[in-house]
Amino acid sequence: MEIKTATQRLSALAQEGRLFVFRELVKAGPNGLAAGDIAKAVGVAANTLSAQLNILSHAGLIQSRREGRSIIYSIQYHHMSELLVYLVKDCCQGHEDICGPLSDMTTKMACC
Amino acid sequence: MEIKTATQRLSALAQEGRLFVFRELVKAGPNGLAAGDIAKAVGVAANTLSAQLNILSHAGLIQSRREGRSIIYSIQYHHMSELLVYLVKDCCQGHEDICGPLSDMTTKMACC
DNA sequence: TCCATAATTCAACGATAGTTGAAATAAATG
DNA sequence: CATTTATTTCAACTATCGTTGAATTATGGA
Numbered sequence: 001m002e003i004k005t006a007t008q009r010l011s012a013l014a015q016e017g018r019l020f021v022f023r024e025l026v027k028a029g030p031n032g033l034a035a036g037d038i039a040k041a042v043g044v045a046a047n048t049l050s051a052q053l054n055i056l057s058h059a060g061l062i063q064s065r066r067e068g069r070s071i072i073y074s075i076q077y078h079h080m081s082e083l084l085v086y087l088v089k090d091c092c093q094g095h096e097d098i099c100g101p102l103s104d105m106t107t108k109m110a111c112c
Numbered sequence: 113m114e115i116k117t118a119t120q121r122l123s124a125l126a127q128e129g130r131l132f133v134f135r136e137l138v139k140a141g142p143n144g145l146a147a148g149d150i151a152k153a154v155g156v157a158a159n160t161l162s163a164q165l166n167i168l169s170h171a172g173l174i175q176s177r178r179e180g181r182s183i184i185y186s187i188q189y190h191h192m193s194e195l196l197v198y199l200v201k202d203c204c205q206g207h208e209d210i211c212g213p214l215s216d217m218t219t220k221m222a223c224c
Numbered sequence: 225t226c227c228a229t230a231a232t233t234c235a236a237c238g239a240t241a242g243t244t245g246a247a248a249t250a251a252a253t254g
Numbered sequence: 255c256a257t258t259t260a261t262t263t264c265a266a267c268t269a270t271c272g273t274t275g276a277a278t279t280a281t282g283g284a
Contacts, residue, residue, distance in 0.1 A: 003128055010126035013199070015242080016119050027202045036260060048243060050262050069251045069260050084196055087125070090139045127272080147231060160273060162232050181230050181281045 001086045005060075009083045012059035017044060018052045025062060025075050032074025034067075113198045117172075121195045124171035129156060130164045137174060137187050144186025146179075 013019050020042055039049045053073055056062045060079040064071050125131050136153055137145060151161045165185055168174045172191040176183050
């Protein structure tokens with residue numbers, strides 16, 4: 001993964017409104033949520049939300065599909081996971097004992 | 113974890129220079145690196161690096177200690193892991209089958 | 225004590241980001 | 255085909271960010 005891609009994705013998440021939307025979509029799971037439903041849940045103007053979704057979308061963190069007159073947004077799990085892996089990559093450089101501090105994280109993340 | 117804390121940490125990482133520094137420190141491991149050594153490795157002015165380290169530090173992603181006339185920076189693993197966990201939290205809400213897309217991530221992250 | 229090295233602080237500048245209101249597009253319904 | 259609903263686009267404005275140069279603090283050695 002390129003560092004530019006990583007910063008683009010992190011920037012997309014680095015704002016309260018967008019992070020909140022992102023987490024709503026994480027909670028919603030693979031089925032996703034319609035833009036209008038997100039706007040209601042988050043309590044933000046439609047055009048503001050549209051801009052937020054657009055940024056998350058261009059960063060590759062979410063994707064959209066049309067269903068009737070709604071547009072449904074959902075997480076792009078592969079890209080999300082790519083980003084998280086990027087942040088811990090090379091943390092031990094082959095020396096397994098070096099990054100003990102991170103080892104309990106993987107167990108905490110093993111929610112499924 | 114509060115959403116404000118999360119956005120602060122993500123903002124700190126959401127810039128190429130700071131992300132590069134952060135990853136150098138991830139590679140360096142718990143012993144960390146002196147500010148001067150980072151500046152040489154990254155090829156950035158001392159004051160620019162200082163500002164970058166300051167932002168990462170205030171975000172809680174790194175910590176510093178003095179050793180002689182050098183100041184050594186290193187990753188705050190606990191806070192780093194807290195952030196990553198926050199991003200995937202509530203991804204399945206008890207339904208184990210929902211977030212299969214994320215399940216292979218934890219294995220990829222199990223570097224140690 | 226004086227000097228060199230290591231790193232930070234401060235002010236200022238240009239660049240970029242976030243929100244808002246108004247207008248536009250797209251699809252479904254009568 | 256006109257209307258309603260859902261969402262996006264555009265332009266404009268303010269606020270915040272990132273880097274730079276100059277000055278400052280802190281430590282170790284001659």
